[in-house]
Amino acid sequence: MPESHRPDIRKLDLFSEMSDENFQSLMHASYLQTFPPQIELITEGDSSDFLHVVVDGSVELFARWNNRETSVAIIRPISTFILAATLRDAPNLMSARTLEKSRVVLIPSEDVRRIFDADNNFARAIVCELASGYRASIKKTKDLKLRTSLERLANYLLRQQTREGGGPEFELQTEKKRLASYLNMTPENLSRAFKSLKPYGVEVDGSKITITKQSDLEKFARPSPLIDDKTV
Amino acid sequence: MPESHRPDIRKLDLFSEMSDENFQSLMHASYLQTFPPQIELITEGDSSDFLHVVVDGSVELFARWNNRETSVAIIRPISTFILAATLRDAPNLMSARTLEKSRVVLIPSEDVRRIFDADNNFARAIVCELASGYRASIKKTKDLKLRTSLERLANYLLRQQTREGGGPEFELQTEKKRLASYLNMTPENLSRAFKSLKPYGVEVDGSKITITKQSDLEKFARPSPLIDDKTV
DNA sequence: ACGAAGGTTTGACATTTATCAATCGCAGCA
DNA sequence: TGCTGCGATTGATAAATGTCAAACCTTCGT
Known part of the structure; x- marks a missing residue:
């Protein structure tokens, strides 16, 4: 090679x-x-x-x-x-x-x-x-076992935000269809889940996500190092 | 020691x-x-x-x-x-x-x-x-991702049957409450799932399971070596 | 520019699964 | 023996999730 x-x-x-x-x-x-x-x-x-x-x-x-x-x-x-x-x-x-x-x-x-x-x-x-x-x-x-699909999505968004640098605005980098399958939900359900997260400050525009109320989303998602951290 | x-x-x-x-x-x-x-x-x-x-x-x-x-x-x-x-x-x-x-x-x-x-x-x-x-x-x-809870239970029973020697009659060896949690379902749901498997020849008496229609259960469960086999 | 294809969203509805409450049944114990 | 506690079951109901169909939108290639 x-x-x-x-x-x-x-x-x-x-x-x-x-x-x-x-x-x-x-x-x-x-x-x-x-x-x-x-x-x-x-x-x-x-x-x-x-x-x-x-x-x-x-x-x-x-x-x-x-x-x-x-x-x-x-x-x-x-x-x-x-x-x-x-x-x-x-x-x-x-x-x-x-x-x-x-x-x-x-x-x-x-x-x-x-x-x-x-x-x-x-x-x-x-x-x-x-x-x-x-x-x-x-x-x-x-x-998968401890979280609902909405909680999985919320935590995924926080992880993806970190991967993308941590700012309030970032890209999904994945088709929603595939993301849905990854999170074990249907595309229809994912679409609705995004809407359900709007009250927690999640704005969706195509593949661009903006998190306007960081602490609200975190309070809902309750990320845990023992599930969500890369390095631990 | x-x-x-x-x-x-x-x-x-x-x-x-x-x-x-x-x-x-x-x-x-x-x-x-x-x-x-x-x-x-x-x-x-x-x-x-x-x-x-x-x-x-x-x-x-x-x-x-x-x-x-x-x-x-x-x-x-x-x-x-x-x-x-x-x-x-x-x-x-x-x-x-x-x-x-x-x-x-x-x-x-x-x-x-x-x-x-x-x-x-x-x-x-x-x-x-x-x-x-x-x-x-x-x-x-x-x-977890590819099967419904009923399918998970059916395949679990087949695996447990194998572990216990392969005969039509065997013991669960686990409290149903714990089995439910392991299979990611509620105890109530597990109880109903057992009933739903009755048409496929699953008889439950306490922790004793009898499989009366082996091939029917297998046809429903569709076990796969790439999910269910210990050694592969 | 146009049309086709396929991903996305929406609404209506069905199914699956969870929750709550009540009861049953069995094991352990006084 | 009868009591107690807890797991297991059952029924009624609610919530979560999936399915189907249609519409919408973007992309891509002609």
Whole structure:
């Protein structure tokens, strides 16, 4: 794979502490591919042949059952996905599709496992990454089980506000249809939920959100570090 | 800590491949404690000072938010819990309480992290365990988001049937109140859900379940390995 | 500029799920 | 034995959420 993205990938927590030699070996075995929008990169149930790194664009992880579909995560640069399946050499639990034109580095799972065995720093980083992902997933479960859809939306808006810099005005960065699925509601319901948040100072104009009464929204949403914080 | 449970703990995937010396070192630093029922061992938000191993009894992991509470998992012997928090030295995301009189081995988190650095086999086992837990959590999310409460119950019954040996008759092993919370429904709703499953051959007598029309129930539940299987 | 496609919103309505209140039933205990 | 407490069930009702249909709006390509 070409050199251009290597420095960015190298900076990821997952790869930053491993030896140069092992990193080069991983990269040497990898492919950089460009995909058009709406391409299904992975189908759940497939074996996990590659660890994926999104270096450009965005990728949606979603799951299907019984003719239904739900959005589980949206991966933006620079991040990896399906690490757990790669390490266990187990089938992928989620499908993945590009949302826009995207570039993805594919690292053969075999090499990831080989270098995991050889490089202690890499192994340590993998444990951190897995533990983080695991904890993020637990938080998602708590969000789903303990909150109503309105509360989930309110807290999502606060999180998104933080991600976008913290100002009163920010962009959703996601189609509402997809956001609805992510929050486990229908598009119709999401539309109504936005209206229900108006009394708490949430103004919606297309994908632009303005929060006019920050403290009112926070009082309603009651965000918790044990559900909503990235780093904890 | 006394010797009696060591062989059983040693057999756990997490500890079976590490060196004798390191295992003894871990055990030497540990405590075996007996707790009465309904003791809150851990409160979410607390720092994770110990990796816990249930050797006898059972422990419920649950989470609270905004005066609500939900059951996330029930841990039975012999299993560990809160590994991810231990490794990241991060606050626990869930609370834990004994359901009955229980014995728990407490391994200081510091020692777990120290031996993780020293013992490659232990590190590998930890990665496996984390990846498994992570994947189990993703499956739980899929179960929650893609299924109605009736479908969740039907699939739970099939899983429980398998755990109990696969025969048409088996025990729930959990209070219905707790099962309801685990499945994200109210006790009233669970009670009605059992009735709704009667046409599919589900007979309920207290905590004894009899499945009289296995294939009908399976046709309704549509279990999927990517949501319901332990090992995948 | 125009039309088509698809996302979004709205309204009416159905279904699912929760809440509240009352009762039942069983286990533990005096 | 009978009391007590709590979990389980049932019925009535309310709230939350989903479904369907139509209208609206934006985007994109011809």
